Amino acid sequence: MKIVILDGAVLNPGDVDWGPIEALGDLTVYDETGKAQLAERARGAHVLLANKTCLRRDDLPALKDVQMVGVLATGYNTVDVDALAERRIPVCNVVAYGVDDVAQHGMALLLELCRHTSRHTASVKAGDWERAGQWCYWKSTPLCLAGLTMGLIGFGAIGRRMGQLAHAFGMRVLAHCRAPKRPPAYSPFAFASLERIFAESDVISLHCPLTPQTRHLINAQSLAAMRDGSILLNTARGPLVDEEAAAEALRSGKLRGLGTDVLSQEPPGSDNPLLNAPHTLITPHIAWATVKARQNIINLTAENIRCWQAGVPINVVNGVTSTAAR
Template sequence: MKIVVLDGAVLNPGDVDWGPISELGELAIHPETAPAELAERTRNADILLTNKTELRRSDMGHFQSARLVGLLATGYNNVDLDAFAERGVPVCNVTAYGVADVAQHAMSLLLELCHHTQEHTESVRDGEWERARRWCYWQRTPICLTGLTIGIVGFGDIGREMARLGHAFGMRVLAYQRTPRNPPPWEDFAFVPLEQLLAESDVVSLHCPLTPETDRLINAKSLALMQPGAILLNTARGALVDEEAAAAALKSGHLSGMGTDVLSEEPPRPGNPLLRAPNVLITPHMAWATVRARQNIIDLTAENIRRWLAGDPVNVVNGVNVAACPLL
């Protein structure tokens, strides 16, 4: 069985182990794959594994031998699910591989926006404390999270973990979920409509998938519903936010800060408005990148393949629940 990894360099620059997948077949790993290289690299491949390489309907002629597509990620907007479904090819993703990792990254952005530790560290290094006439100073007044309200948009595994962290800091937690279920047992928690969450939250943290319904979910209209001085966090997908509207809200002060690990285009185009907006922290889509999380992706992908071979496919996102071809 031939297994092809189309873009393994980001997932594994050499510090995690491909072994769980290589044990299952002949494994070919490509650091990256350009569109022009798809035909050659996918020829005779039984299983295609992709992180961000696009597998589109227009390229289906290259994938005649494919029997399974595995996403080395949770998101699947880079794969044409319907096109593979029409061919009877399951597409499987991995979930819950970096729940704590991503939530901790989101919380680190929030804490930095509230306490500005890097800015003050740099001012000390520049000699400002040595020149100070008093024993302490601050360039921006720090913010205590205790007693504030955090609104979690999307209450899956990561959203729940972010809620738990907010609760641990003494925050009131509101959550918006299309189908509310399994609320945590805290008195200071409630499922609420999105409009109420936006209006009542000091901090809004996005943890929902990107779908046609959530594309630009945060836009000029929804930003206007938020409290003046609120903070926006996004560790989900960049296109959840209308970046022009968010930049305008930051410039006007309606948003006091924004922390994001994702942008609508990655790498960003030079003119992305958030790159020049004030009071914004941008990290390069790295919340998922701990060794622990990346090894989990490999381990969970191997389990997806084993379950498919055993006739019990799991984590199928395109509705094709078929077992491996008997010839495999």
């Protein structure tokens, strides 16, 4: 069986092990693949694996030999899953590979927005403390999380872990999801409508998938419905947020701060409005990037391939569950 990874460089710059996938077939790894290179590189591949390389309907003629597509991530908006379903090609993603990693990154962004540790460290190193002549000073007033309300939009594995961390910091937790079930044991907690999330949350953290329904979920209207001085976190997908509307809310003070690990275009253009917005933390899509999480992606992808070979594919996102390696 021939297995091709189209864009392996970011997932594995050399510090994790392709071995679990290599053990399943003849593996070829490309650092990255452009549209013009796709047909040649997919030729003869039975299993095609990609992280962010787009596989659209007009790419299907280049996938003549492909019998399974694996997404080396949880989000699969880069793949036309319906077009592949028409060809009876299952698309399998990986889930829960970095739950702790992403939740911890979200909390790191929140704590930095509340405590301003980097700003004060830079200030001390620049000599401000020495010049102040006092035992204490602050450039921005710290904010304590205890007693505030965390609103979670999306309550899968990462959203649930984010709720646990928020609770550990003394926060009240509200959560919105499509099918509320299994409420956590801690209190205070409640499932809530989006309207209630916007109206009652001091911090809103996004953990939902990007769909046509959730694109620009955070927009001028929803921002206006939020509490004045609230904080927005996004470790999910950039297009969940209307970035121009968020930038305006930051400039006006409607938002106290924004912490995001994702943007609508990655890498961003210089005209992205968030790059110059005040009170904004932007990290380059690295919440998932610990060695542990990246190795988990490889291990879980290998398991996806093994199950597909056995005729019982798992983590299928396009409904094709009845095919096996031919």
